[in-house]
Amino acid sequence: MTTRAVVRQAVVDDAEAVAAVRRVVYPYKAMSAQALRHMITVQSPGERFLPLVAVRDGEVVAWGSAGLNVWTSEPGQSEISVYVHPDHRKQGIGTELAERLHQHLTEVGAVRVRTFVHPDGLEFARNLGYDGTRQMHYAGLDLTAELPAQPPTPDGIELVSFDAVDPRTAYTADTIASLDEPSDSPLDAVEYDQWLEEIWNSPSMDKSLSIGAMAGDEMVAFTVVEPATDRIWSGMTGTIPAYRGKGLAKLVKSVALRRAAAAGMTSAYTSNDDENGPMLAVNNWLGYHRVQTELGLLRTL
Structure with missing residues (x-):
């Protein structure tokens, strides 16, 4: 029987494990554990940044984060990121993370949210109400x-x-x-x-x-x-x-x-x-x- 993943707020000690998951999901997006530690701990208060992890059997298997974009003059702009280790997909983890984050963004006054998705995640994102605007190429x-x-x-x-x-x-x-x-x-x-x-x-x-x-x-x-x-x-x-x-x-x-x-x-x-x-x-x-x-x-x- 598969143990249900538990979603909780990320803490500094999660950084190494999150970096390992990120490297599997996005081998083309280099980010160190030190950078993730900084992301979890250092933000402008106005961002209302919320970092989440999903943990199963003591192992971090997914990440989710969202916050307001305070670097633009357009009010209410926000961003969200969700990624799940391939071995733990199709089990509702991404959906739970996205729902928690969307609720948070609504509560802090966001009116529009942006995300970037791998083509494999397009159907998942469309089911959450997202629509396309642009392409980002990685090399x-x-x-x-x-x-x-x-x-x-x-x-x-x-x-x-x-x-x-x-x-x-x-x-x-x-x-x-x-x-x-x-x-x-x-x-x-x-x-x-x-x-x-x-x-x-x-x-x-x-x-x-x-x-x-x-x-x-x-x-x-x-x-x-x-x-x-x-x-x-x-x-x-x-x-x-x-x-x-x-x-x-x-x-x-x-x-x-x-x-x-x-x-x-x-x-x-x-x-x-x-x-x-x-x-x-x-x-x-x-x-x-x-x-x-x-x-x-x-x-x-």
């Missing part, structure tokens, strides 16, 4: 293979690692570059203190591998590297509008990938919205190969 790169030749650094540009820059410089570049990032809600309300706590101070970011391109005192392009054991995830690569079309995203990412390979990382993963043609072109040039496409879905609460 991987073998860092043990030879990378294309590093582009030259343009005159007037200096490459620096994030451990040598003022965080406010990186914040300014990040928030400007993110304004026209393809999304269902604009990222136009990112407060510095929140960004500092959730992004800059997160253990997921490796500041020695993350690279910025500086024009004087201004960061004009950057790429963020987030290691997870032998893999890295590209947290964000961006260029401010005045410096686009100069190959800077290609340059900083090329440098960061070389540093990651030298540090012993064997594979790199990234994601691109279907509408982000320039970044797709950069990743194709670097040698990334598509490994999965997820569907971005919305539901009105």
